[in-house]
Amino acid sequence: xxxxxxxxxxxxxxxxxxxxxxxxxxxxxxxxxxxxxxxxxxxxxxxxxxxxxxxxxxxxxxxxxxxxxxxxxxxxxxxxxxxxxxxxxxxxxxxxxxxxxxxxxxxxxxxxxxxxxxxxxxxxxxxxxxxxxxxxxxxxxxxxxxxxxxxxxxxxxxxxxxxxxxxxxxx
Amino acid sequence: xxxxxxxxxxxxxxxxxxxxxxxxxxxxxxxxxxxxxxxxxxxxxxxxxxxxxxxxxxxxxxxxxxxxxxxxxxxxxxxxxxxxxxxxxxxxxxxxxxxxxxxxxxxxxxxxxxxxxxxxxxxxxxxxxxxxxxxxxxxxxxxxxxxxxxxxxxxxxxxxxxxxxxxxxxxxxxxxxxxxxxxxxxxxxxxxxxxxxxxxxxxxxxxxx
Numbered sequence: 001x002x003x004x005x006x007x008x009x010x011x012x013x014x015x016x017x018x019x020x021x022x023x024x025x026x027x028x029x030x031x032x033x034x035x036x037x038x039x040x041x042x043x044x045x046x047x048x049x050x051x052x053x054x055x056x057x058x059x060x061x062x063x064x065x066x067x068x069x070x071x072x073x074x075x076x077x078x079x080x081x082x083x084x085x086x087x088x089x090x091x092x093x094x095x096x097x098x099x100x101x102x103x104x105x106x107x108x109x110x111x112x113x114x115x116x117x118x119x120x121x122x123x124x125x126x127x128x129x130x131x132x133x134x135x136x137x138x139x140x141x142x143x144x145x146x147x148x149x150x151x152x153x154x155x156x157x158x159x160x161x162x163x164x165x166x167x168x169x170x171x
Numbered sequence: 172x173x174x175x176x177x178x179x180x181x182x183x184x185x186x187x188x189x190x191x192x193x194x195x196x197x198x199x200x201x202x203x204x205x206x207x208x209x210x211x212x213x214x215x216x217x218x219x220x221x222x223x224x225x226x227x228x229x230x231x232x233x234x235x236x237x238x239x240x241x242x243x244x245x246x247x248x249x250x251x252x253x254x255x256x257x258x259x260x261x262x263x264x265x266x267x268x269x270x271x272x273x274x275x276x277x278x279x280x281x282x283x284x285x286x287x288x289x290x291x292x293x294x295x296x297x298x299x300x301x302x303x304x305x306x307x308x309x310x311x312x313x314x315x316x317x318x319x320x321x322x323x324x325x326x327x328x329x330x331x332x333x334x335x336x337x338x339x340x341x342x343x344x345x346x347x348x349x350x351x352x353x354x355x356x357x358x359x360x361x362x363x364x365x366x367x368x369x370x371x372x373x374x375x376x377x378x379x380x
Contacts, residue, residue, distance in 0.1 A: 074181025
């Protein structure tokens, strides 16, 4: 079996590969790996559909155009493509929802899971935009640059995450 | 750089990123919730491995080739408040902003709701950005621990990398990663005997490998 067809790699090998992506990102894009601001780029363009004045808002305007903003949108689309490719090669297709939700929240159907998934996504991006980065931008990239702010943000993420997971049933 | 070039570089980067996320199983909600309940350490292992690699890469790029770093400013309130909210969202959605897209690619249907919720969250934040920034009322400097300690970046980066490699060594000894992947590679740990919970979560018999 080829290494590309395996269902799981060592987390250390996968982590190293992700870390190496900083090389093209710093050399070609003059920035660090990140993911959450791409949601703003897409949301800003969606906003202009029903609110033509949305692009007058500075925050939206600064995320709408240019190579760096669209580079990150392409990264997250690439993430979906790469995960699909890897899943097809290994055959580890995921269906509906993860069985962990039955253990954690007693949820077994997509319909029952959808509201919490939507709310979780909302809270996740709202928090990431207040903090100015997510697990990628603050986490993988910020700590790798010895950033004080990113280290604080990551500690806060784990604090919020651990407190919330304590409300779930033990998985 | 043209937008098209940026998009092509982004796609290439993202495909490798997504491939590694899927193979590592860190995109699994089971791995994320398990990590936050401190029962599984798969997420921390991948995360710290990526950080260690980034530290070494940037020590070389910055220390040898003079490539500029790209730090975010230190904003105490925004970092702490935003970070805590983000952490809550990560557990409720079982994903990070980046891994939610890996979940979509791997087939999880609820991830589409996570992404839709994320876009809505980004939209609502955008409309309220000026008010939130005014409320938090802080100005930050881009500051690194290397500056606080008065050492060159490359030295600080390599020292932290060495410390984290040591930490990973201890983690792996305590909880080997092969035991954390799960039978169906979904990050689910074997059920512990807990009388209040069902004996198994597998519906319709054992899953095929």
